[in-house]
Amino acid sequence: DAKTTQPNSMESNEEEPVHLPCNHSTISGTDYIHWYRQLPSQGPEYVIHGLTSNVNNRMASLAIAEDRKSSTLILHRATLRDAAVYYCIRPTGTYKYIFGTGTRLKVLA
């Protein structure tokens, strides 16, 4: 079961940090956690992924709980261009990237 659970929607003010949570309580020890986002009228875009340690890149940070049952995507300063649907997924098997309904992030000017 590659299920992850995310809130349906969140709002943030522009230039404030955003913390997007994801629950993956059935994760196994070798499953990576991936985050993608989908802007309107576009295909999904890779954001970040990690296994155990917290990860940072130019787009975001990923904080993974010590028990790995949850993670949080952190956008340090939300902009209007960050308004999108954010997906947290756990690839399982060899190539099963299963997307859920994601979190729709609304950024308020």
Added chain:
Amino acid sequence: ETGVTQTPRHLVMGMTNKKSLKCEQHLGHNAMYWYKQSAKKPLELMFVYNFKEQTENNSVPSRFSPECPNSSHLFLHLHTLQPEDSALYLCASSRGTSGDTNTGELFFGEGSRLTVL
């Protein structure tokens, strides 16, 4: 520009037509994917190919027929589709591996918007 190109971007077809969607990646990846995204629904994984071999068929009806002639190209052949097949069809690629665990990120194309009349 993600390095994954899909054509056509828009396609309108009748229920008796035969058409194909094409995907090409210039990333040197070995795994390629077809996803379907219907309005108000999550992305549905349809097919996965790794090193040209199909590794996943997610119970897709036979009116959708994938073809992967090499690691850079992926096709989705369409015939006798139904109006409910109207959706955005997304192609993706990833590094791929001959092992059991794939950690590579997915790179998506912009999609082919299909309308079946």
